[in-house]
Amino acid sequence: QTLDDDKKALLTFLSHFNSSLLRWNQSSPVCHLWTGVSCNANRDRIVSVRLPAVGFNGLIPPFTISRLSSLKFLSLRNNHFTGDFPSDFINLKNLTHLYLQHNYLSGPLLPVILSELKNLKVLDLSNNGFNGSIPASLSGLTSLRVLNLANNSFSGEIPDLDLPKLSQVNLSNNKLVGTIPKSLQRFQRSAFSGNKVSNNTTQRQRQHKIPFGLSQIAFLLILAAVCVLGFSGFSYTMITCCLRKKCFGKARIPGKLRKRDSSSSPGNWTARDDNTEEGGKIIFFGGRNHSFDLDDLLSSSAEVLGKGAFSTTYKVTMEDMSTVVVKRLKEVVVGRREFEQQMEIIGMIRHEFVAELKAYYYSKDDKLAVYSYYSQGSLFQMLHGNRGKYHRVPLDWDARLRIATGAARGLATIHEGNNGKLSHGNIKSSNIFLDSQCYGCIGDLGLTTIMRSLPQTTCLTSGYHAPEITDTRRSTQFSDVYSFGVVLLELLTGKSPVSPAELAPTTRQGENMDLASWIKNVVAKEWTGEVFDMEILSQSGGFEEEMVEMLQIGLACVALKQQDRPHIAQVVKLIEDIRSVDAE
Numbered sequence: 001q002t003l004d005d006d007k008k009a010l011l012t013f014l015s016h017f018n019s020s021l022l023r024w025n026q027s028s029p030v031c032h033l034w035t036g037v038s039c040n041a042n043r044d045r046i047v048s049v050r051l052p053a054v055g056f057n058g059l060i061p062p063f064t065i066s067r068l069s070s071l072k073f074l075s076l077r078n079n080h081f082t083g084d085f086p087s088d089f090i091n092l093k094n095l096t097h098l099y100l101q102h103n104y105l106s107g108p109l110l111p112v113i114l115s116e117l118k119n120l121k122v123l124d125l126s127n128n129g130f131n132g133s134i135p136a137s138l139s140g141l142t143s144l145r146v147l148n149l150a151n152n153s154f155s156g157e158i159p160d161l162d163l164p165k166l167s168q169v170n171l172s173n174n175k176l177v178g179t180i181p182k183s184l185q186r187f188q189r190s191a192f193s194g195n196k197v198s199n200n201t202t203q204r205q206r207q208h209k210i211p212f213g214l215s216q217i218a219f220l221l222i223l224a225a226v227c228v229l230g231f232s233g234f235s236y237t238m239i240t241c242c243l244r245k246k247c248f249g250k251a252r253i254p255g256k257l258r259k260r261d262s263s264s265s266p267g268n269w270t271a272r273d274d275n276t277e278e279g280g281k282i283i284f285f286g287g288r289n290h291s292f293d294l295d296d297l298l299s300s301s302a303e304v305l306g307k308g309a310f311s312t313t314y315k316v317t318m319e320d321m322s323t324v325v326v327k328r329l330k331e332v333v334v335g336r337r338e339f340e341q342q343m344e345i346i347g348m349i350r351h352e353f354v355a356e357l358k359a360y361y362y363s364k365d366d367k368l369a370v371y372s373y374y375s376q377g378s379l380f381q382m383l384h385g386n387r388g389k390y391h392r393v394p395l396d397w398d399a400r401l402r403i404a405t406g407a408a409r410g411l412a413t414i415h416e417g418n419n420g421k422l423s424h425g426n427i428k429s430s431n432i433f434l435d436s437q438c439y440g441c442i443g444d445l446g447l448t449t450i451m452r453s454l455p456q457t458t459c460l461t462s463g464y465h466a467p468e469i470t471d472t473r474r475s476t477q478f479s480d481v482y483s484f485g486v487v488l489l490e491l492l493t494g495k496s497p498v499s500p501a502e503l504a505p506t507t508r509q510g511e512n513m514d515l516a517s518w519i520k521n522v523v524a525k526e527w528t529g530e531v532f533d534m535e536i537l538s539q540s541g542g543f544e545e546e547m548v549e550m551l552q553i554g555l556a557c558v559a560l561k562q563q564d565r566p567h568i569a570q571v572v573k574l575i576e577d578i579r580s581v582d583a584e
């Protein structure tokens with residue numbers, strides 16, 4: 001019933017715009033719109049409505065959206081809305097994120113309305129025509145973290161906003177005057193640029209003036225006397241304390257020892273998830289400048305990219321259109337400490353050919369790892385997607401060489417990590433991604449050692465695991481090189497090591513042949529060129545010699561005895577020696 005009511009309210013809202021919407025998207029306006037709407041876990045209320053850049057104009061229809069009383073996230077940014085800040089939004093008491101930027105809204109902000117939106121964490125009203133003063137009642141929004149009022153016509157003095165959680169402010173390009181209040185002086189000057197405001201150094205200078213019209217010498221004498229008295233008092237207290245300690249043995253430490261605050265460690269910014277009692281927290285790597293936090297992640301639109309053995313992988317597009325990959329880890333078998341230690345090691349690795357671990361989250365119920373997103377997809381998709389279909393875009397030899405070069409360099413960097421002790425443990429084509437220049441980048445780093453081990457039977461049939469691997473949690477740099485060799489063979493043959501059926505024509509019935517054995521088999525019986533992917537062979541250019549060299553590297557990597565395999569640094573050198581792709 002409640003969901004129906006919510007839907008009705010939303011449809012009433014939409015009905016005001018039908019004509020413009022139809023003009024905007026002839027094909028399927030409603031369909032598109034519903035993708036921006038999501039419900040709570042019980043599916044009985046609408047909690048998030050995002051309708052950015054849909055071409056809405058006119059007033060925000062009153063008592064439509066505001067009837068969605070469970071709404072937490074509302075984005076109507078980049079439309080053409082006019083009129084005042086909607087006074088009926090006072091009903092949206094659960095709202096945490098409000099994005100109304102880039103519209104034509106105007107008029108003053110009514111203090112009473114804002115003070116009621118007590119749960120707001122993000123308020124973005126930038127790039128509108130709001131005027132009047134900035135209401136001091138914003139101080140009541142104690143959860144506020146982001147406040148963007150830039151590019152409006154706000155005037156008067158900036159109120160003292162005592163908001164401890166506030167981490168981003170932008171009041172630039174308004175008509176504000178006076179001094180920046182103390183509570184906001186921790187923010188960069190650029191947050192206030194384009195106004196006639198100063199920070200209160202002039203006030204401070206005034207305070208430094210000698211009081212009561214005393215002459216400078218008299219003032220200095222008094223100051224010296226105060227200092228001497230202060231010093232004597234301090235020394236007296238220290239001496240008595242020491243004596244007391246000596247006389248009474250163990251002295252009690254006054255006050256409480258403060259717990260170390262992880263947010264003060266450089267490079268890490270810790271945000272507690274207010275909703276979890278179990279101490280869930282998200283840790284970011286690489287400085288404080290993160291455009292998202294846990295709420296943003298959880299309230300952003302997510303698309304399932306796939307489900308692996310240990311995790312479900314989502315592509316998450318944030319309100320600012322940046323995209324990350326979030327892996328919800330299902331089978332973590334280590335405790336918080338070990339999990340955090342592993343993530344810290346991985347978070348230190350920064351290399352152009354290794355997918356960056358941006359953040360992680362640990363709570364009793366949920367463990368997340370946030371990586372950078374590669375829009376070109378994985379090597380697996382590039383090699384095997386749409387095979388045999390007319391719209392397949394073939395992957396040429398140059399691209400394959402570039403992928404091999406990048407991925408080998410990425411893996412070499414990983415093996416240097418943790419004082420040269422780090423291994424990946426899950427090198428395969430679906431974990432190698434293509435960057436904008438078609439270099440291969442290694443993804444999914446750091447998960448195998450903290451997850452449940454795969455059963456041995458799975459290892460044997462996975463096609464990528466080295467024969468000595470019986471426990472996927474105990475991978476080694478040798479086994480990584482083996483898996484990388486399989487990827488090279490996959491690149492050359494265009495055959496997937498995980499589908500033995502592809503190798504079937506040359507295997508005897510019932511024989512379970514891996515890619516390396518299949519290649520050796522074919523090379524022994526036929527000529528070497530038989531193993532290469534037809535897609536590259538049909539390409540003009542005569543790259544066969546280069547491909548044979550790569551085949552030798554791949555076969556060296558998949559040597560059965562681990563000590564016979566080359567070190568990854570050697571592999572990088574050998575691949576680069578085939579042809580340097582960088583200059584191209």
Ligand SMILES: Nc1ncnc2c1ncn2[C@@H]1O[C@H](COP(=O)(O)OP(=O)(O)OP(=O)(O)O)[C@@H](O)[C@H]1O
Nearest residue numbers: 305306307308309310311313325372373374378430
């Ligand atoms: N950072 C990323 N950028 C783009 N696509 C990704 C990223 N990480 C994973 N994917 C894609 O998401 C899908 C699911 O990935 P996931 O890692 O869950 O499964 P998998 O790689 O098939 O198996 P495994 O769990 O063993 O790694 C795969 O198609 C993978 O290529």
